Amino acid sequence: MATLYTQQTKNIEKTWLLMSVFFIIIIFLGFIFGQIYGNPSILYIFVAFSVVMNIVSYWYSDQIALSIAGAKPVTREEYFDLYNVVENLAITAGLPLPRIYIIEDNAPNAFATGRDKDHAVVAVTTGLLEIKNKTELEGVIAHELSHIGNRDMLVSTVAVVLVGFISIFSDMLIRMTLFGGNRRDDKEGNMLFMVLGIVLSILAPILATLIQLAISRKREYLADTSGALLTRYPEGLASALEKISKYEQPMIHQSTAIAHLYIANPFGSDGVGKKLGGLFMTHPPIEERIKILRSM
Numbered sequence: 001m002a003t004l005y006t007q008q009t010k011n012i013e014k015t016w017l018l019m020s021v022f023f024i025i026i027i028f029l030g031f032i033f034g035q036i037y038g039n040p041s042i043l044y045i046f047v048a049f050s051v052v053m054n055i056v057s058y059w060y061s062d063q064i065a066l067s068i069a070g071a072k073p074v075t076r077e078e079y080f081d082l083y084n085v086v087e088n089l090a091i092t093a094g095l096p097l098p099r100i101y102i103i104e105d106n107a108p109n110a111f112a113t114g115r116d117k118d119h120a121v122v123a124v125t126t127g128l129l130e131i132k133n134k135t136e137l138e139g140v141i142a143h144e145l146s147h148i149g150n151r152d153m154l155v156s157t158v159a160v161v162l163v164g165f166i167s168i169f170s171d172m173l174i175r176m177t178l179f180g181g182n183r184r185d186d187k188e189g190n191m192l193f194m195v196l197g198i199v200l201s202i203l204a205p206i207l208a209t210l211i212q213l214a215i216s217r218k219r220e221y222l223a224d225t226s227g228a229l230l231t232r233y234p235e236g237l238a239s240a241l242e243k244i245s246k247y248e249q250p251m252i253h254q255s256t257a258i259a260h261l262y263i264a265n266p267f268g269s270d271g272v273g274k275k276l277g278g279l280f281m282t283h284p285p286i287e288e289r290i291k292i293l294r295s296m
Contacts, residue, residue, distance in 0.1 A: 019054045019158065026050035057158045062113040062121055065261060069111070070253040071101035071123040082129065085141050086122060093145050093230055098122045107251040108132070108244045111261035112144040112153050120148045125251070131243050139227060139237030143263055146226035152219045156261055220283050221292065228296055238293035245286045 030046025076083040083100060090097050098112070098120035108128040114120035122144050132140065147153050228234035244264045254266040264286060 019057070022057075023050045023054065026053075058115060061158050062115065062119065065111075065113045065258050066101060066121065066123065068253065068255050068258050069103055069123060070105075071103045074100055074102045079129075081134075082124065082137070085134070085138055086145075089138060089142050089145055089230060093142075093149055095145060095148055096120070098145075098148060100124075102126060103251075103253070105252050106130075107249055107266070108240075108247055109251060109262050109264055109266055110140050110144055111258070111263065112147045113156075113261060114148070115154055116151070117148050120153070122148075127247070128244075131247075132240055135231075135233060135236035136240035136243070138231050139233070139235075139240045140263060142227035142230040143223050143237055144227075146223040146230065147219070150219065150222060150226065152223065153261070156219075220289065224289050224293055225296070228293055234293040234296040238290045241286050241290050241293075245290075 026046050027043070027050060030043040033046065034040050034042040074082075079100070079102065086100055087097055095117050098114070098117075099122070101121055101123035103109075103123055103125045105125040106127040107125055108131050110122070110124040110128055112120060112122050122141065124140070128140065129137070147156075224237060227237055231237070241264065251266040259266055260283070265283065
């Protein structure tokens with residue numbers, strides 16, 4: 001039977017799997033790159049880079065995610081009510097008080113990040129604070145604290161860095177394959193690796209995105225349920241999600257790299273937002289989440 005502890009173990013395993021796949025993809029790209037230019041040292045550079053990026057993604061991915069989101073740390077004096085809600089729920093959940101960040105954005109949204117519960121961060125938008133009453137805010141914060149308790153954010157935040165760098169490297173590869181010089185003399189072999197390099201540079205970001213999407217949507221259902229149990233009031237989160245879903249405009253700093261961290265689609269709920277968000281859908285339908293919460 002699945003428990004909170006088995007979920008935590010699975011998320012740690014997913015993180016190691018994600019890092020391993022990233023390592024393999026980068027090494028493979030480095031091998032192709034080296035063959036195209038007839039320079040084996042390129043492979044060694046790629047290997048070193050993949051090792052460094054795995055380390056960076058584990059230790060600093062939370063800061064990278066916060067930077068992409070445009071989040072800023074705040075004090076208790078600045079947001080006293082928010083601090084009280086986070087602190088009370090953290091005590092109830094048996095978690096250390098996470099660092100609290102604010103995103104200056106009218107779109108109501110929130111996310112949690114950090115490598116473990118002792119280095120956790122909760123970030124909320126100013127728009128969320130404007131449209132939420134206390135029970136709704138508690139529902140959202142409880143959801144984010146549940147991600148921390150379930151260790152969802154470890155694998156989710158690591159994915160931000162690794163997927164982004166796979167896309168950057170694939171773009172470098174296709175540009176240098178098409179326009180670079182100093183290729184090896186074996187024209188037939190070079191042409192073969194050029195074609196393979198172009199194909200891989202196209203497939204690599206797609207594969208990276210699939211890895212990102214492989215971070216199960218079940219984590220959102222689990223966080224919804226855990227959050228509802230934490231507040232003992234499922235309607236608070238259900239009502240919050242309902243209000244969030246009605247906001248149509250995208251966030252100012254929305255990015256596909258961190259879209260899966262948010263409690264809801266950061267691209268908005270209008271036509272364009274739905275299409276963009278649908279391409280990188282890492283959340284279950286918000287209507288379904290509301291239905292489940294209201295059936296609890």
